[in-house]
Amino acid sequence: MNTSAIELREVPDSDLWLEIDSRIPFRISADRAGDMGPSGEPAPHRERVLKASGLDPARVLGVRQTHSTIVCDLRSGPPRLDSVEADGMIFDISRFAAGVTVADCMPVLLTVAESATAALLHSGWKGTGIVREAVDELVRITRSPASSISAILGPCICGRCYAVPAERAELFRRRFGEEAGFHRDGDSYIDLRAANVRLLEEADIARATVVRNCTVCDSRLGSYRRDGPAFRRMLAVAGPFGE
Numbered sequence: 001m002n003t004s005a006i007e008l009r010e011v012p013d014s015d016l017w018l019e020i021d022s023r024i025p026f027r028i029s030a031d032r033a034g035d036m037g038p039s040g041e042p043a044p045h046r047e048r049v050l051k052a053s054g055l056d057p058a059r060v061l062g063v064r065q066t067h068s069t070i071v072c073d074l075r076s077g078p079p080r081l082d083s084v085e086a087d088g089m090i091f092d093i094s095r096f097a098a099g100v101t102v103a104d105c106m107p108v109l110l111t112v113a114e115s116a117t118a119a120l121l122h123s124g125w126k127g128t129g130i131v132r133e134a135v136d137e138l139v140r141i142t143r144s145p146a147s148s149i150s151a152i153l154g155p156c157i158c159g160r161c162y163a164v165p166a167e168r169a170e171l172f173r174r175r176f177g178e179e180a181g182f183h184r185d186g187d188s189y190i191d192l193r194a195a196n197v198r199l200l201e202e203a204d205i206a207r208a209t210v211v212r213n214c215t216v217c218d219s220r221l222g223s224y225r226r227d228g229p230a231f232r233r234m235l236a237v238a239g240p241f242g243e
């Protein structure tokens, strides 16, 4: 697997979004855009921000996120029920945008070469492993090999900022390798990027692009760890922007 690192870019003339990838496009709302949650239910502020950005909220797919490894298939459009509990969506990126709310957890976009079928995921520590579920599901649905899949790992809390109980670091080290769970100066840490890169390597996909920016270190981003109960959830959106 080819792995490269990128930095978030400012979007010209927008104080609402930061750009993860310009081709898709794949963007994340800035902390100053305000709280974009909760997931899976109506949120007037989120609707205002989406409309101001030329996006029809009814065509931005979302799910009620529960820190699971569940990936649902929304290729035929928005769910008919009020909400679907899942942390990943497979969707048609030529017809819809999809959004996940995050604040320290990692948004992940998987795309398939020569296909409009994509997956957008919310991957926190509890749901780490959802990338593997999504790769398997994309392979099954598109009948393309894993080697046709590319991943973009969006901004999240970095390993240096993510102190956790020792048992959790140990769990990550055992399951995802020594870079994903480690102990330093008496404290224990996990690294979501390292864990997901390991999982994607094992899945044998073509390439992973990893965003370097940390939600705690970069004040343009929202962070529960940094801001506590007053934190603001960001929305990571992939798919056609209206502007």
Ligand SMILES: [Zn+2]
Pocket (backbone or CB within 6 Å): 157, 158, 159, 160, 161, 214, 215, 216, 217
């Ligand atoms: Zn950090």
